[in-house]
Each structure stands twice: as C-alpha cells, then as structure tokens.
Amino acid sequence: MKYCVLFPQAKNVHLIKDVGMIAYKLHKLYSVESYVACYNNDRYDYIDGDLKGLKLDFINKKHNNDIIDGSLYLRKNAKTIDVLQLFHVTIRSVVFAMVYKHYNKNGKIFLKLDCTENLLNKIKSLSTAGLKLFNYFFKKVDIIGVEQKKLFEEIQLLLPKFKEKFKYIPNGIDYDLFKSINIKFESKENNILHVGRLGAEEKNSEMLVEAFIKLNESNNNLPWNLVLVGESTDTFTQYVENCIQKxxxxxxKIKQTGQISNRKELIEIYGKSKIFSLTSHFESFGIVLIEAAALGNIIISTSVGIANELVSDNGGSLIMDSNVDDLTNKLYHYISSKDIERLSTNNVNLIRENYDWDKIVMNLYNEITK
Incomplete structure (x- = not known):
C-alpha cells in the first residue's frame, strides 16, 4: 500500500505532528510505503532520525501556487497512491480530492479535519451553494477524522448523511520516544512549563508571565520556576527582560530556552516539570497538552483544543481567556495542593490509554483496509 500525505507547506516540525506521524506509524507498524508530499521548505532532520522509514516526495514549485502545483503532482502520481491524506475543509482540499478521484477512482481519501467549533459554525452558516459544494466534497472523501470527542458527536448530529464516514481519530504520543524517560514524580522539579511560539498573538504567553509575577508578589520566596520553551519574537524577549528589570x-526564576528541535531534550523538560500552562486564545487540538500530560504535568489551560477532555478527570483546570487573576489562583491552588502527585499519575495513565499513536493508527489502518 502506498500512503501519501499531501501537505505542500510541511516543514521539519510538522513531521512530528499528525502530518508525519500517521504516515510514519503506518510504515513502522504495517510496512506501508508512506510519503509526505510537500515543497522543499526546510532541513528535514527527523527523516533520518526519529522518523526513519518515512519518505519525502518534493512537489515541483513550478507555479508557486500550492493548489496548482499540488494538483499537477496528483495528476502525475494519483494512480500509484492507494490512500491520500488531506487536511481541513478548504478550497485546496476540495480541488485535491477532485483531481485525485479523477485519476484514481478506486483510491481512498482520508480527510483529517483538524476540527474546531469554528468549523461547525461555518457549516451551520453555509449558503445553499456552499452546502452543495460541501456535500460534493464529503462524498469524494472516504474517511473523515475528527480529533475531539465532543466535536465528533456534534458533527455526526449536524451531518447525519455522512455519519458512517466520521471516525474519532485524535492526535497522539509516540511512546517509543519515552522509553528512557523517568516519569517518577519525586524526580520532578518545581517548574511551571509553557511551550509554544512565544510572542505570537494567539498564544497569549504574556498572560502566564503576568500570573507568575503575581504569584511571586505574594510570596518572594516561592520555590518555583517558570520555563518558557519556543522560538520567541524580539518583542516578547524584550517584554520578559523588562519584567525582570521591574x-x-x-x-x-524565569527561564527562556529558545526553540528546542531535539525531541528527547524537549521530552526531558516535560518530564522535569510539574505544571503545564497553555494560555492560547485559540488552538485546533493542542498537541503540547497531551505531551505535557503524558509526562505527568498538571494541565492549566484556556478552553482550547483538547484541554477540556484532559481536565475532566481532575488532571488540571480550565481558566478564563485573558483572566490573569484566574490563572494566578489556579496556579497557586496546584502549587499548594497535597494531591498533585496523584493527579500527575492520573494524567500519565489517561494519555497512555487514550492517546497512543500506535493504538490510534491501528484503528485507522483497520478502517482503511475494510
């Protein structure tokens, strides 16, 4: 079987997310011939490292238009592709699906929705013409993956004619990388961790810095650190420096590591932390949340992506968007909690049971080969 992920914008970092991981696991577990088709955008170090066996197929950037270039790629290769993985409900995906099915009527399309409430709202507000195009697109698709349980249930009710095509396929964790990591709570440090594009407007990382300042204003001897991981804008770096000067x-106590591309190094940082905080205004899934929870972090997050499902079993708390006082109070609650070790263990078990890429991809493979 040849499995192709068509994602022209793919960079190295995308390969360790759903863009690369599903194809990689299909290759590793079931000897599927797996490719990511994309422009040559980056140095793809993961291909020869953690994702050995996954292949890249570079799209010719002839027209500098991903829809045209991707369609030309499909015209040339569609007949040899057994399963095509696409992302999102976009004009690009509609065109790719049409071209692929035109040249390979027996091929299968797996559409990974990366679903959010925004998508459901857009579907509800579609015009008659828009709804016809939408229905035409979904008829072309064979498997539609929805990443969150709540949205999976809602979209089935919203679009009952496609109910059989919808499958609950969350994002996951590659436990092969965790084999050498010690997740014992007593080995952890008093770290509050934040991972993301620091300074990006939607990440709202400043909120966490402000809350950490408030925590320390009430207790100068608070033995906790704030660890900020990720590429930072100059504006955010200056913001943190100004906060420290004041x-x-x-x-x-506030430590910026910069971007960490080495997966094992990042996993070790997760493993040393006790609390993970995400302050985003918006996330489609929020894979950092399951990575953090898998390594025993308590989750304190705005109500984005998968956060609500993770904290429903008391593995953390949701916070109000942009409410610094709420975040400060929740941080103080868990810092002071005598129950934090039990909650940490709960999160480790929850992720292993529900978000293991091996189990997720096994279910997808079963659907593909029906």
Missing amino acids: HPSLKN
Missing part, C-alpha cells in the same frame, strides 16, 4: 527577584 522584579529583580525573578531573574533566576
């Missing part, structure tokens, strides 16, 4: 006692 609050000198935080100089050794």
Whole structure:
C-alpha cells in the first residue's frame, strides 16, 4: 500500500505532528510505503532520525501556487497512491480530492479535519451553494477524522448523511520516544512549563508571565520556576527582560530556552516539570497538552483544543481567556495542593490509554483496509 500525505507547506516540525506521524506509524507498524508530499521548505532532520522509514516526495514549485502545483503532482502520481491524506475543509482540499478521484477512482481519501467549533459554525452558516459544494466534497472523501470527542458527536448530529464516514481519530504520543524517560514524580522539579511560539498573538504567553509575577508578589520566596520553551519574537524577549528589570527577584526564576528541535531534550523538560500552562486564545487540538500530560504535568489551560477532555478527570483546570487573576489562583491552588502527585499519575495513565499513536493508527489502518 502506498500512503501519501499531501501537505505542500510541511516543514521539519510538522513531521512530528499528525502530518508525519500517521504516515510514519503506518510504515513502522504495517510496512506501508508512506510519503509526505510537500515543497522543499526546510532541513528535514527527523527523516533520518526519529522518523526513519518515512519518505519525502518534493512537489515541483513550478507555479508557486500550492493548489496548482499540488494538483499537477496528483495528476502525475494519483494512480500509484492507494490512500491520500488531506487536511481541513478548504478550497485546496476540495480541488485535491477532485483531481485525485479523477485519476484514481478506486483510491481512498482520508480527510483529517483538524476540527474546531469554528468549523461547525461555518457549516451551520453555509449558503445553499456552499452546502452543495460541501456535500460534493464529503462524498469524494472516504474517511473523515475528527480529533475531539465532543466535536465528533456534534458533527455526526449536524451531518447525519455522512455519519458512517466520521471516525474519532485524535492526535497522539509516540511512546517509543519515552522509553528512557523517568516519569517518577519525586524526580520532578518545581517548574511551571509553557511551550509554544512565544510572542505570537494567539498564544497569549504574556498572560502566564503576568500570573507568575503575581504569584511571586505574594510570596518572594516561592520555590518555583517558570520555563518558557519556543522560538520567541524580539518583542516578547524584550517584554520578559523588562519584567525582570521591574522584579529583580525573578531573574533566576524565569527561564527562556529558545526553540528546542531535539525531541528527547524537549521530552526531558516535560518530564522535569510539574505544571503545564497553555494560555492560547485559540488552538485546533493542542498537541503540547497531551505531551505535557503524558509526562505527568498538571494541565492549566484556556478552553482550547483538547484541554477540556484532559481536565475532566481532575488532571488540571480550565481558566478564563485573558483572566490573569484566574490563572494566578489556579496556579497557586496546584502549587499548594497535597494531591498533585496523584493527579500527575492520573494524567500519565489517561494519555497512555487514550492517546497512543500506535493504538490510534491501528484503528485507522483497520478502517482503511475494510
């Protein structure tokens, strides 16, 4: 079987997310011939490292238009592709599906929705013409993956004619990378961790810094650190420096690591932390949440992506968007909690049971080969 993920914008970092991981696991577990088709956008170090066996097929950037270039790629290769993985409900995906099915009527399309409430709202507001195009697209697709349980149930009710095509396929964790990591709670440090594109407007990382400052204003001897991981804008870096100048006692408590591309190094940082906080205004899934929970972090997050499902079993709390006081109070609650070790263990078990890429891809493979 040849499995192709068509995602022209793919960079190295996408390969360790759903763009690369599903194809990689299909290859590793079932000897599927797996490819990611994309422009040559980056140095793809993961291909020769953690994702050995996954292949890249570079799209010719002839027209500098991903829809045209991707369609030309499909015209040339569709007949040899048994399963085509696409993302999102976009004009690009509609065109790719049409071209693929035109040249390979027996091929299968797996559409990974990356679903959010926004998509459901857009479907509800479609015009008659828009709804016809939408229905035409979904008829072309064979498997439609929805990443969150709540949205999976809602979209089945919203579009009952496609109910059999909808499958609950969350994002996952590659436990092969965790084999050497010690997740014992007693080995953890008093770290509050945040991972993301620091300074990006939707990430709202400043909110966490402000909450950490408030925590320390009430207790200068608070033995906790704030660890900020990710590429940072110059504006955010300057913002943190200004905060430290105003609050000198935080100089050794707020730590910026920069972007960490080495997966094992990042996993070790997750493993050393006790609390993970996500302050985003918006996330489609939020894979950092399951990575953090898998390594025993308590989750404190705005109500985005998978956060609600993770905290429903008391593995953390949701916070109000942009409400610094709410975040400060929730951080203080868990810092002071005598139950934090039990909650940490709960999260480790929850993720292993429900978000293991091996189990997720096994279910998808069963659907593909029906």
